[in-house]
Amino acid sequence: MPVSDSALMEPKSLSAETAADARLEIKNLNVYFGEGSERFQAVKNVSVSVQQGGSFGIVGESGSGKSTVLRAVCGLVESWDGEIDIDGAPVSHKRNKAFARKIQMVFQDPYASLHPRHTVDRVLSEPLKLHGFDGIDGRVLRALDDVGLGADFRFRYPHQLSGGQRQRVAVARALMLEPEILLLDEPTSALDVSVQAEILNLFAELRKEHNLTYVMVTHDLAVVAHMCDEIAVMQFGEVVEVMDVDAMRNSTPKTAYTQELLKASMGYDAEFFGDS
Amino acid sequence: MTTAPVKSNVPSRSGLKAWLSSDAPASRGHARAVQLYLGWLKLYENKLAFLGFLIIFSLVLIAAFAPLLATTEPNAQDLSKRLLAPGTSGHLLGTDELGRDIYSRLVYGSRITLLIVGIVAFTAPVFGLLIGTVAGYLGGWVDQVLMRLVDIFLAFPRLVLALAFVAAIGAGIESAIIAISLTAWPPYARIARAETLTIRNADYISAVRLQGAGIMHIIVGHIWPLCLSSIIVRVTLDMAGIILTAAGLGFLGLGAQPPEPEWGAMISAGRKFVLDQWWVAAMPGMAIFIVSLGFNLLGDGLRDILDPKKSQS
Amino acid sequence: MSDTLLSVEDLWVRFPTRTGTVDAVRGISFSVGRERVGIVGESGSGKSMTGRSILRLIRAPGQMEAKSITFNGDNLLEYSERQMRKIRGHQISMVMQDPKFSLNPVHSVGKQICEALRLHTKVSRKQARQxxxxxxxxxxxxxxxxxxxxxPHELSGGMGQRVMIAMMLITDPQLLIADEPTSALDVTVQMKVLAIMDKLVQERGMGLIFISHDLNLVSSFCDRIIIMYAGRIVETCRASELHKATHPYTRGLLNALPRIEEPKGRLEALQRQDSWKQEASVDARV
Incomplete structure (x- = not known):
């Protein structure tokens, strides 16, 4: 149990006492896919705690279960057990509309996350209509303004937008219901570096303005280092290490796997990788 | 010459055209108008599809203004003018065995054709779309039950089912329409289900689920618009077949009953004179041929126009 | 610097569209010796088109045009399609981003590698297998x-890409063009695949064109870097001197990258300038 070990060693890390002001707490989460002999456990006994207003990163490679954790938290995956608490209250497997106003998600590929036949206006006003908000026009315009797009973009279709603009619309959509927690699933990995910088800056601004709590999943260590205060490293469905961002910057992670990840994201090093 | 793959606003186009090709529409209606205009442009560029469109459009006009276009009443008999050749004494396409003007009968017959096509086109695809998308989106036992139902209906031969209806409710256009609709929907359900399976796990569907939308909201508002284009293409391509089936039922005496000027029934009646007075059967045959061709051309063109992969640019 | 293997002069790639011609590559010149050359750019910069046009693999309606593409002293533009087929896969090989699309799913991996070899050299079945x-x-x-x-479907991404590299190198080509060969792979796997490619290229004294969007990776892996923007080469330098790059686009890309070692409050957003598109392409021949 790597989590409880580090909790003993580092007072700053998660423990039962700090759980009181945790906005999101995941305890012993297991997620399964398939049935019978095909049954496969994608997430094994994961426990993490995210502070109110914090920004928590989950890094790992494909198949590590990092995205599955997010999907279980927001209710897109229902075959899980364990406990997921939001503001101290456990959530059930079936989610209701009130839950939608607490948590929203931004997806990886902005080319696949916007409905190709819906205008930006429809994408943004739909959640408001579903939840019976009033003043829809004003809210849509404000949201567009918030994410750095003007009113000009309101009636465009996704194919009239660039990748970065699409992702801004996706962020605006996630914010329409004024959630407290935003789950970010590799939100910049499909974008060019310069566009990634713009979107990451946008996330930083929005977090301040709307007092948001982020949980971000990515394979890019530089991005989590920039965005997050605390980072969990996942491998084969398990959390192998939880560290704060300074530990990562100073290259003092405890496990060999994290060391290797860190090294790999610094660029190619013939001496380090050449004789493996 | 453009220097980079970036579309620039074209400023120097005037009035309506500029408004219709705007990159930044100003209202919901405007956005829709721009999309329609772009679709229209693509249809216009595709010459064959546009020809198909013109044929269908003319059919609608002919049906609408039949009383103005026809030279006589469709059922007005004049036994002294039986079986006149095309062009004689004001009968453009000749007369049939009861001295009725074939041209006028074809003009009025377009109303029956359009009625059959219209009713089938609005019932079978909508029903198929509903069944297919629900089955595809929900999956599991719902999918199993609905798709087996589809299999059962697919196994019914159209004409035999029509015969059954004729036996039950009597011969007439109604039995023809019901029989055609009942046998026409399963292919649409299959198409809709296949399309649904490819989009049900898309991120934009996940996103609207996370907003708390219900199942029917997702199916109707999000899945239907994406299935619609392949369904529309299939409908236009099927229309030719539906006209032919209706004509076939008419030919067998199971569809429209005399003296209704239904094209298939007209061919059936002209069969007896086909060697000496060929025009009695050939003229309605030509009408069926032209309209079927029109629908086929339009359908092929729509497949190119509505293909979402192509409409990206 | 080693002798020149490939030299490209004034290469253009054009795509006619409904609204006019789009120039994907606009008059670039560069050369490759027995070294590792990285071509870096964002999406739409024309980097992949550059790689494909060396092998004359631009599909219609795209058109390519160049003063010359000289490979080992011969102008590839003067070659017939038949002669080009002998060059492709034999003297110049290409590795693409996703092995899933480059391998035939209905044939075994071994059969495909053997075929690649037997297509270009006269060897027996047994020798090919060996x-x-x-x-x-x-x-x-x-x-x-x-x-x-x-x-192919039984292989993981990293394994598939190794197989691709094996298939591309078995004919002993002199030049390897790798178009985002590791972008679909996990970082740790990516490094292993790069190491293998690096070793083989060095051992055989081959030239390598490494096309990527990842400035960081290219600068650590290659000897020389060509930076493309909107179809032109805006800057070229030795990989070790990338930090001294002067063009505002290159600087902008470098500053936009978040870095683990040095925290920044805000990332610098790249301010694109229209003048970059108008500037003459930098000649990257040596």
């Missing part, structure tokens, strides 16, 4: 016999 197994071993596949018999 060669394929040795090549699979060279890309550090632990159980070559098993992989030889397997089908």
């Amino acid at each position: 060669g394929a197994l040795e090549m699979l071993e060279a890309v550090q596949i632990r159980n070559p016999e098993r992989v030889f018999r397997s089908y």
